[in-house]
Amino acid sequence: MSALSKTRLARLHDALAAHVSPTGVPGIVALVSRRGETHVVTLGRQSLESDAPMQRDTIFRIASMTKPVTAAAAMILVEQCRLRLDEPVDDLLPELANRRVLKSLESSVDDTVPARRPVTPRDLLTFTFGLGALMVWPVKYPIQKAMAEVGLAPGPNLPSFPADEFMKRIGGLPLACQPGERWLYHTGAEVLGVLIARAAGQSLGAFMQDHLFGPLGMRDTGFQVPADRVGRLASSYMTDPKDKTKLAFFDDARDSRWSRPPVFEAGGGGLVSTVDDYLAFQHMLLNKGRHRGERILSRPSVELMMTDQLTPAQKQGTELFFGDSASWGLGGAVVTRRTHLWATPGRYGWDGGYGSSAHLDPAEDMAGILMTTRMMESPQPPRVFTDFWTSAYQAIDD
Structure with a gap:
């Protein structure tokens, strides 16, 4: 039996395609992986100002998806x-x-x-x-x-x-x-x-390169996009503050802040990455700290990261982020109660404010990544996020 239904995966493409427009979400790369099967969808363009189509290896600013990496x-x-x-x-x-x-x-x-x-x-x-x-x-x-x-x-x-x-x-x-x-x-x-x-005793980026990105083969992940890869960097857009019906640049890939060395390597939101790079990180966590036979983290460390660490008192005032069905582990959110298709207890990950979402689900042996060029406008996930996760989970075929 297939881990993901091919017929139902077609719905994933169609649901995401409905969001792609010059005034909606200009471009999307989405990935769903389950039990060794990986499905990728690319839609739209890397930038409204160019004809370069979205590619599987397009580089995105992943914002707060940096947080689980920093925790690791x-x-x-x-x-x-x-x-x-x-x-x-x-x-x-x-x-x-x-x-x-x-x-x-x-x-x-x-x-x-x-x-x-x-x-x-x-x-x-x-x-x-x-x-x-x-x-x-x-x-x-x-x-x-x-x-x-x-x-x-x-x-x-x-x-x-x-x-x-x-x-x-x-x-x-x-x-x-x-x-x-x-x-x-x-x-x-x-x-x-x-x-x-x-x-x-070294920069955050250098430590991550030595202990995570290098061992995991995350070649396009870091705090800066090298000059020879800037052509794969997508632009980032936000709602135009002067005209809410239009988009404006948050960061223009043709002169990106991420093309220059950062003054501050931000552990809370500074990384760039691709869907396949980030999947390598997720698979390491799903494999209890192992990657292709090499131990990156111990199983107990991974389990600690992905376990609810908050008391009820510490969670006071977090409803905007967690509702009543999630909490916080180390560096990412942990689902504590099933309230939706994708809300499997133990699911771990986080969203990025520049328009991305990545979570892994040990119970389903599943990981998903959505990267877009449209910034979030509140802690509540936009429809493109909920449609991605709904479409990913309805494709489960067992």
Whole structure:
């Protein structure tokens, strides 16, 4: 019996094709893999300004799909005993030592109390170290305004200053919550990337290349697109703020920010990749840390990453991200309750705000990746995401 129905896979193509237009989603590459069978769909163009069609090896900015990769890199250092999950990070990140914490979210930034305990790598991996996105619009809290004023507000634009300056600015702010108290999105991954680099004694990108991208054969994944591959980089579009019926560039592939060396290698959202590169990473996790006979991570580390790490108290206020059927492991979301075709308990992964989604499902021995050129406009997945995952799972043929 086939793992995926060929007849039903045709629906995947048609469902995604319905989204492709110059004012909708200009281009898509989608991949579904189950039990050794892999199906790829390419639609549209790499850029509205060129005739180059989408290809299987088109390079995309994967935004927050970077987060599981950063978590895996951290776990490699944990296995080497160069990081310890529950020891303070103060020696490597002195900017986080002796933290002050807001008395409440409504407090002014100087209305603080001492942190009850130091920040640990576990706090960074689980996004509970005390700073991150407060999903309130328009901006309401003083700490939101303070983060924005120093260039630390989570958003589509990556930090424009070096890692040491990033940490200096983090250290100049109080924490919004006590370490370990509450899940706050994103910022923990950026700090974790700096921690990895300092613990490893090399750049984050170099460490990932040595321990993940090289061993996994992820040739097109990194924080910069080399000059000889820029022709395969797709452009990235957002809704035109002046005319909501049109698209505007977020990043033009002809003069991409990703074609130049990054000032800050962002562990929360800075990588570029292809569907096949990212599938190699997913397959390593599905294979409990092995890739073609080589051990990248131990089985216990992979299982730790893909296990719910949050208490009910830590999940307060996360409904916008998780609803009532998911939680957070290390670096990615974990499904905890079946509420949809694709919501298999134990499914792990995350979406990227530049228009991508990647999750793996151990129970189904399945992985899926969607990469598009249209940015997300809220934490809620756009229809092209839900149509992709619906179409992928309805094609299961057993």
